Amino acid sequence: MLEVNILDERWYCITEDPEAFVLNIINASLNELKIDHYKLSISVALADDNLLHQLNLKFRKMNRPTNVLSFQCEQLSNECDLGDIAISIDTIQKESIEYHVPIPAHVAHMLVHGLLHLLGYDHQKGDEEIIMKNLERKILALLSYNMCAI
Template sequence: MTATIDCQQAYEGDANIADAIPSPSMLETWVNAVFEYEGIHDHEVTIRFTDEEESQSLNHEYRGKDKPTNVLSFPFEAPPGIPINLLGDLVICAPVISREAEEQHKQVSAHYAHMTIHGILHLLGYDHIDDAEAEEMEAKEIDILATLGIDDPYQ
């Protein structure tokens, strides 16, 4: 199960927040855990770490919500007849992740792992719009995080 990660570090704020951004190798571990769980391989993912301004702008433009958010997922759909293994892009807001981890009394690295896995599942077509979809997606997140030794984030 091999993920290729294009990591884009666009966050230039608080040094403590910047230092908590996961390494490309950690991201690869988390994405590969999803790929293994889902039985897929050899896909590329772009993961971009941003500030609240960029997150808010993208969230407003693409979701109609005028506030920063933890992770945004942008699935890639290749034109017909063009085989490419790009799964899509994740945009992760570093200050939101750090703030949420503190508010939820979680290790910031565990919250990054959760939000990365959550975003990858979105790229794979999972959603949480209705209760049944949310339960399925959350169960997958819990299972995948457990393989990484990370506790249930919903407790």
């Protein structure tokens, strides 16, 4: 089950139907990763800097907001509660301007990025980062988003 919680009305300025947008990105990602047949539970919170700041401080001891956070609940299995993804509209908007990337493309990237973290991918070491970025590029290209500037 994929659940989308829209916690800030400004998400409707990004796309007319934020829930459908998120579901499309997540479902296409699961399909490309060949795990769309699994019965996964994933929750996505479309939030703001205030919530991401609080979560970042509580769980990562970082006293600042961030663009996306992922919280893995269970390891990937045929039927599992994979976890939660939270995205901040404020940071996404700032970064989109900074990186010269359309906001929907950046949101798509952060959704894919967050999903990969739930699946155990990381980018702390060079080889892990290469693997994760290549998967992100592949999935975003499938969705017709160019990740060159990100």
